Amino acid sequence: MQEATVVIGQAEGLHARPAAEFVKLAHRFRSAVRLGLNGREADGKSIMAVMALGANHGAEVELRVEGEDAEEAFRALRAFLEGGGS
Amino acid sequence: MAGLRLRGVAGSPGVALGPAFVFAPAARAAGGGAEAEVQASAAPEAEVARWLEARARLEAAYDRLVERAREAAGRGAAGAAAAEEGLAILEAQRMMVDDPGLEQAVREAVAAGKRAEAATREAVDRYAALFAGLEDAYLRQRAEDVREIGEAMLRALAGEEPIPLADLPPGSILCAPELGAGALLALDREALAGLALGSGGPTSHVAILARSMGVPAVLGLGDFLDEVRQGARVAVDGEAGELWVEPAGEELERLARAERRARAEREELAGLAGQPAVTPDGLRVELVANIGGPGDVEPALEAGAEGVGLFRTEFLVTGRETLPGEAEQAEVYRRVLEAMGGRPVIFRTFDIGGDKPVPALHLPQEANPFLGYRAIRIGLDHPDLLRTQLRAVLRAAAEAAPGGKGGAAGRGGTGPAESPARIMLPMVATLEEVRRARRLLEEARGELVARGLFPEGLRVPLGIMVEVPAAALIARRLAREVDFFSIGSNDLIQYTLAADRTDERVAGLYQPFHPAVLRLIGLCGEAAEEAGIPCGICGEMGGDPRATALLLGLGVRELSMTAASLARVKREVRRTPLARARELARQALACATAAEVEELVRAFREGWTAAGAAGGADAP
Numbered sequence: 001m002q003e004a005t006v007v008i009g010q011a012e013g014l015h016a017r018p019a020a021e022f023v024k025l026a027h028r029f030r031s032a033v034r035l036g037l038n039g040r041e042a043d044g045k046s047i048m049a050v051m052a053l054g055a056n057h058g059a060e061v062e063l064r065v066e067g068e069d070a071e072e073a074f075r076a077l078r079a080f081l082e083g084g085g086s
Numbered sequence: 087m088a089g090l091r092l093r094g095v096a097g098s099p100g101v102a103l104g105p106a107f108v109f110a111p112a113a114r115a116a117g118g119g120a121e122a123e124v125q126a127s128a129a130p131e132a133e134v135a136r137w138l139e140a141r142a143r144l145e146a147a148y149d150r151l152v153e154r155a156r157e158a159a160g161r162g163a164a165g166a167a168a169a170e171e172g173l174a175i176l177e178a179q180r181m182m183v184d185d186p187g188l189e190q191a192v193r194e195a196v197a198a199g200k201r202a203e204a205a206t207r208e209a210v211d212r213y214a215a216l217f218a219g220l221e222d223a224y225l226r227q228r229a230e231d232v233r234e235i236g237e238a239m240l241r242a243l244a245g246e247e248p249i250p251l252a253d254l255p256p257g258s259i260l261c262a263p264e265l266g267a268g269a270l271l272a273l274d275r276e277a278l279a280g281l282a283l284g285s286g287g288p289t290s291h292v293a294i295l296a297r298s299m300g301v302p303a304v305l306g307l308g309d310f311l312d313e314v315r316q317g318a319r320v321a322v323d324g325e326a327g328e329l330w331v332e333p334a335g336e337e338l339e340r341l342a343r344a345e346r347r348a349r350a351e352r353e354e355l356a357g358l359a360g361q362p363a364v365t366p367d368g369l370r371v372e373l374v375a376n377i378g379g380p381g382d383v384e385p386a387l388e389a390g391a392e393g394v395g396l397f398r399t400e401f402l403v404t405g406r407e408t409l410p411g412e413a414e415q416a417e418v419y420r421r422v423l424e425a426m427g428g429r430p431v432i433f434r435t436f437d438i439g440g441d442k443p444v445p446a447l448h449l450p451q452e453a454n455p456f457l458g459y460r461a462i463r464i465g466l467d468h469p470d471l472l473r474t475q476l477r478a479v480l481r482a483a484a485e486a487a488p489g490g491k492g493g494a495a496g497r498g499g500t501g502p503a504e505s506p507a508r509i510m511l512p513m514v515a516t517l518e519e520v521r522r523a524r525r526l527l528e529e530a531r532g533e534l535v536a537r538g539l540f541p542e543g544l545r546v547p548l549g550i551m552v553e554v555p556a557a558a559l560i561a562r563r564l565a566r567e568v569d570f571f572s573i574g575s576n577d578l579i580q581y582t583l584a585a586d587r588t589d590e591r592v593a594g595l596y597q598p599f600h601p602a603v604l605r606l607i608g609l610c611g612e613a614a615e616e617a618g619i620p621c622g623i624c625g626e627m628g629g630d631p632r633a634t635a636l637l638l639g640l641g642v643r644e645l646s647m648t649a650a651s652l653a654r655v656k657r658e659v660r661r662t663p664l665a666r667a668r669e670l671a672r673q674a675l676a677c678a679t680a681a682e683v684e685e686l687v688r689a690f691r692e693g694w695t696a697a698g699a700a701g702g703a704d705a706p
Binding site (some may be wrong): 047 | 177178181182185186187188190200213216217220221228232443445448449450451452453455
């Protein structure tokens with residue numbers, strides 16, 4: 001399992017379009033993806049859960065990726081959250 | 087006797103009179119919950135299968151709607167903007183239907199003995215409550231989307247059409263407790279005269295869509311359907327936010343007059359299509375369009391745009407994980423130039439950062455993105471990115487005009503031929519930024535000339551967007567070093583009044599008619615006139631007919647706007663003598679408050695609504 005605290009670099013936070021992009025990206029991998037914020041946890045492949053997390057720009061979220069392609073998925077998703085490419 | 091007046095909220099302007107078409111598919115989330123819940127499910131597997139089958143039908147229904155919206159957006163029909171708006175909403179909803187969290191919640195509830203209906207209701211309520219409790223206003227609104235999906239799912243489970251479509255007789259006023267964005271988009275636009283809904287407010291999806299479709303709407307009418315018979319004569323007054331049931335006497339006459347006026351206006355505007363935008367005293371004003379991609383060119387031309395005053399190029403980079411190269415960009419730019427047939431096209435270099443993230447650039451996080459790293463600041467800091475874009479525009483300019491011929495609306499001067507392509511730098515605050523960007527442009531040109539991709543004699547003007555108050559205040563110095571100004575009024579207002587209009591608590595401070603804003607615009611107009619360069623505007627003020635006379639009076643000579651606003655602004659230009667516009671501007675600059683300016687403008691325009699039909703359009 002790959003795990004890290006990531007600071008949301010997306011200017012508009014993990015809202016609306018970035019959330020949809022994140023979920024689409026997460027779906028490209030087989031691994032399970034989870035995001036945690038303030039004691040709440042969201043399935044990274046669920047648009048509603050990710051949006052409802054309400055992670056604003058600058059929020060510190062826990063990214064956890066587990067599965068066969070965890071390493072690659074973790075790299076891509078982390079870069080996305082930090083505001084970079086995947 | 088005078089009919090019944092129901093108060094709601096104004097959703098979309100205009101007045102429409104016609105027979106009520108009451109459309110009330112049984113709301114399922116509220117009713118029928120209790121008895122469904124007590125019916126224990128016999129076979130959980132069968133319930134899950136039933137739910138999955140219903141979801142598949144819902145997915146198919148959404149796919150059809152998405153397809154329809156995509157076609158309308160691609161066609162560039164009259165409702166293209168609405169279709170595009172609708173498309174984004176539908177695609178997000180389509181993703182929600184597929185949400186694995188929703189499925190899991192339903193599976194768990196079914197395993198615990200619930201029927202599929204109760205399980206759906208429970209899952210939807212949970213998500214809706216989650217969204218409704220969020221701080222962010224945009225996300226709070228998503229609760230509306232979740233409920234809409236829940237309703238559709240329950241209909242699918244009941245074996246009904248998941249997204250019921252109203253079969254409207256022509257000229258109908260659709261009266262419904264609520265209407266989802268999808269259902270609205272699926273309506274026959276020709277038959278829909280007006281819209282009256284029990285739910286919704288001015289910022290709900292359905293209001294946004296109704297406005298972009300040009301359909302008068304009153305929302306938030308509550309339980310009004312008790313008062314409306316099928317086929318009753320009703321009137322939607324989208325300005326006052328009122329619905330009249332069986333209006334009679336004077337009230338009916340007033341509403342009918344208002345509707346006729348609205349219809350006459352539509353016809354008058356259509357009649358202006360082939361006419362030039364000239365003031366009665368002979369000033370030629372350039373009316374051009376804002377576009378966000380090649381798909382917007384056709385609707386812009388149809389609406390009579392004489393060029394493109396703002397091509398937002400960011401769509402090439404936002405949300406992308408890799409940046410487009412010179413050739414890919416040049417191809418897009420060339421297509422736009424060619425489609426515009428020699429008319430001027432202003433390419434704004436990437437206006438990114440702030441609310442427009444670019445994953446590929448690894449932009450740092452910021453506490454205050456609108457005062458931070460964005461637009462030209464990023465461009466000058468990533469010279470490769472900016473140079474690539476500049477080369478792409480230059481190449482497109484060279485390819486679109488192989489003979490090096492000047493643009494149709496060539497802006498005076500003999501010298502080298504002028505390309506219809508123009509380059510505009512966003513968010514300029516200092517003269518140094520202009521100088522550095524010009525150096526990059528010269529370098530880019532030099533490289534292309536060396537590669538034989540750009541003719542020596544072709545001139546591509548370089549201008550700036552004036553949206554930072556500092557730039558407006560030094561407009562006179564800037565005017566000596568740039569080829570044109572274009573006022574980005576949205577940001578100029580936001581920065582001048584230090585108010586973010588998307589924050590509803592301070593949105594009231596976002597005042598386009600604030601004398602401070604007008605003074606800054608006036609500085610640009612004056613400086614441009616002195617230097618002999620054109621001054622345009624490409625923010626929302628450019629498309630607001632109430633601002634047209636003021637802008638002309640302040641020295642703005644090119645108005646850029648969404649295609650849908652062109653006809654109205656043209657009418658405004660054609661009935662505004664420049665001399666009177668100057669006088670109006672002079673008075674407005676002396677005002678102390680935005681309210682005073684608005685009152686001045688209202689009085690100035692009042693004569694037209696009365697005399698408009700008499701001769702406004704034919705004024706010499």
